[in-house]
Amino acid sequence: MIDYKKLAGPELLRLDPYKPGKPMKEVQRESGVENVIKLASNENPIGPSPKALKALEEFLPEVSRYPLGDSYYLRRAVSEKFGVDMDEILCGAGSDEIIQLLYIAFLPKGTNAVAPFPSFSEYYIFAKSLRADCKWVPVREDFSIDFGAVLKAVDENTRFVFLANPNNPTGLAFGEKELTDFLDRLRPDVMVVMDEAYIEFAERPDMPDSVKLMKKYKNLLVMRTFSKAYGLASMRCGFLLADKECIDVVQRVRPPFNVSMAAQVMAEAALGDDAHIDKVVAQNAEGRNYIYGELKKMGVEYVPTEANFMLVKVGDGRRVFDELLKEGVITRFLGGEQLESYIRVSVGTAEENRIFAEKLAKVLGR
Ligand SMILES: Cc1ncc(COP(=O)(O)O)c(C=O)c1O
Structure with missing residues (x-):
């Protein structure tokens, strides 16, 4: 039995x-x-963009081939668009997989991630699935993030703070000053993951320029997805921007063909259609x-x-x-x-x- x-x-x-x-x-x-x-x-x-649909059609005869393992052309397009080096980019099957890969790489049993609550439930589920932990920190009554409480929840075993901006399910976003104040007070060996799944929709003028801030804060990571504004949820594609040493570690645990070629070609075409x-x-x-x-x-x-x-x-x-x-x-x-x-x-x-x-x-x- x-x-x-x-x-x-x-x-x-x-x-x-x-x-x-x-x-x-x-x-x-x-x-x-x-x-x-x-x-x-x-x-x-x-x-999605009609350009992405056309790219899918053109790709169809090649479905019997394995995808490019390193998402080369998609990373090249992301690199050009965001002004980051190609070795600072990792593509994944949606942000979901990127969270998992980060955890596999850096969140062994006994360590924890910290995130405001309510937020995206996978921060918690994936941590628990690895027998690690995710500490939820309740938001204030008006749903704004209590950064002081988040800081207090960080302990010597904390590896990550996840900040969805805008946050799901509240729809609220915080500004650049709140982020830099937080980063300035946080231990620099804790990774802060900006989950920017919905950033294209955000209108507040002081939204953090996280990609620019990555140059100053080596522990700042940025996660983007093609599932929302880009309209490619079913293709499962997203990317992580981070210090190249971080990407180098995560590459070691990435499945060899994690992003389908259909997703890669569609995402690349979609990126080119502002x-x-x-x-x-x-x-x-x-x-x-x-x-x-x-x-x-x-x-x-x-x-x-x-x-x-x-x-x-x-x-x-x-x-x-x-x-x-x-x-x-x-x-x-x-x-x-x-x-x-x-x-x-x-x-x-x-x-x-x-x-x-x-x-x-x-x-x-x-
Ligand atoms: C805040 C947030 N992050 C990440 C995701 C996952 O997106 P993906 O489709 O890229 O896995 C979602 C999905 O709803 C989300 O709301």
């Missing part, structure tokens, strides 16, 4: 698997609603403002966002999430003490935003 649970050990069994947004097909089946809309995973409703990103960002701003307006009309509070999603204060978050599902609208209920009364909704197309507002008004009886 083999006892898998015993072999995994109690720490792993305490983990809940990551819960993604509900798939549209499933909701369609359960609700009987034909036109289900998904505003649950902060995806790009327009899709006009498309401008369009995506402008449409997001328009959709966000529309939703703000509708929520105001309903007298519903929300957290103003720097990203492509927002927290909406609906009272009983779980009930409203469930009721919206029955109406064929998939949002996200995250729950927990601070988010019990909120749902998180992604900004969709103009039509999706309109349906969301209409169904929310119905569910809330406004």
Whole structure:
């Protein structure tokens, strides 16, 4: 007899698997609603650059070949765009894999990462999966990050601080001064990972220029993804910018062909289409403002966002999430003490935003 649970050990069994947004097909089946809309995973409703789609088509005859292991051309494009050396770049199958690789390289059992809470759950799940730890530090009541508390949580075994900016699920961002004040007070042998998955959407004028700051702070790492503004979530592609010695270490644990060639060619083409990103960002701003307006009309509070999603204060978050599902609208209920009364909704197309507002008004009886 083999006892898998015993072999995994109690720490792993305490983990809940990551819960993604509900798939549209499933909701369609359960609700009987034909036109289900998904505003649950902060995806790009327009899709990727046409240049990326063309690159995919041109690549298709080569699918039988292994991808370039070192993502050479994609790294070259990133290097040119961000003004960093190629040996300061590592590509991964989404930020997810990059977090895992960083942990495999630098987070052995007995060490920990620190991150504000609520934030991206994978910082915690991946740490625990390696039998290491992630210490969550609650944000303030207004959801802003308590940098003093984060500093206090850092101990002699801390290897990482993860800062999502803008943060998911709050949508809030912090400015450059807050970051440099924090970096100046932090032990320089703790890595600070700026998770900038949503940075393209951020509007506050003092957003940190993390790439520039990397020159001064060797312990500053920057993570970007093609899953959000670039509209390539399904391709699984992102990259890490860091000191070349850091990248050199992480390269040693990277699977040899971690980023598919389809993802590499699409991401490279997408990087070269700034006009498309401008369009995506402008449409997001328009959709966000529309939703703000509708929520105001309903007298519903929300957290103003720097990203492509927002927290909406609906009272009983779980009930409203469930009721919206029955109406064929998939949002996200995250729950927990601070988010019990909120749902998180992604900004969709103009039509999706309109349906969301209409169904929310119905569910809330406004
Ligand atoms: C803050 C944050 N970081 C990282 C990710 C993961 O993105 P990727 O698709 O690149 O793995 C997400 C996904 O939702 C996120 O919200």
